Amino acid sequence: MKYVVAGSTGLIGKNLINIISKENEVIALTRRNFNFPDNVSEKIVDFDKEYDLPKANHLFICLGFPVELLDLVIMRNSTKTLFHKVDYEYVCNLAIKAKNSGIENISVVSAVGASKYSINYYLKTKGLMEEQLKKLNFHTLNIFQPSHLLGEREKPIGHDVKLFEDITNATGSLLFGPLAKFKNVQANEISNLMFEKSKDLNKGINYFNRMDI
Numbered sequence: 001m002k003y004v005v006a007g008s009t010g011l012i013g014k015n016l017i018n019i020i021s022k023e024n025e026v027i028a029l030t031r032r033n034f035n036f037p038d039n040v041s042e043k044i045v046d047f048d049k050e051y052d053l054p055k056a057n058h059l060f061i062c063l064g065f066p067v068e069l070l071d072l073v074i075m076r077n078s079t080k081t082l083f084h085k086v087d088y089e090y091v092c093n094l095a096i097k098a099k100n101s102g103i104e105n106i107s108v109v110s111a112v113g114a115s116k117y118s119i120n121y122y123l124k125t126k127g128l129m130e131e132q133l134k135k136l137n138f139h140t141l142n143i144f145q146p147s148h149l150l151g152e153r154e155k156p157i158g159h160d161v162k163l164f165e166d167i168t169n170a171t172g173s174l175l176f177g178p179l180a181k182f183k184n185v186q187a188n189e190i191s192n193l194m195f196e197k198s199k200d201l202n203k204g205i206n207y208f209n210r211m212d213i
Contacts, residue, residue: 001025003198004053004103006045006094007062009034011151012109015191016060027054047090053101058198061108063090067122075121088125092132104139105201107194112145112181112209140201144194145209151187185210 001024007013008028017040020026027041028034036042045051053059065086071079091108098106114126130143148168168184175183193213197206 002056003058004056005060011187012191013062015188019195053097055102059098059103059106088129095133099136107142110145112147141205143207146190147182148184149187150184181209181211189213
């Protein structure tokens, strides 16, 4: 099988590449050189310029602008432009290019609570992105809506994020039933879920969250 991974240096993307590259052909889309496993092909891409995608069995879109904790609640105007460019424009452009290159199965990382009707800018943007991808009529569109991701990031997290994680990890047991999908989740668990669901090729639009792990 041949896979393309966009957002290949991020928390989910790196884990995903390590998982699928063991037995599959992988092309990592990246904006800079990175120390990927030896059997992974690297394709340097400037998402602001013209580029094309190779034909593959599946495209994973794991792009995401690194917003600060406060921006998840009330996003600053200075952040909105960059966030919208990465999480909406780049993602939608990738999906269109995938369709044009003959890729009919894609997976995308969104967020728990994403909705085009949300009054929260972060969740509304993610929801609008999902709606745009649905219009492209892929054979398989897997939409993953994780909660806060845990894992070793390339850059150390701030004290505010560390405090947030400590509190939410401790109080996560209070979330049960439908609310359990809002618990923090390990990034490698989402990566594993994405790879496993990519094998199913269930026709249509499929939603997944931490409850599916």
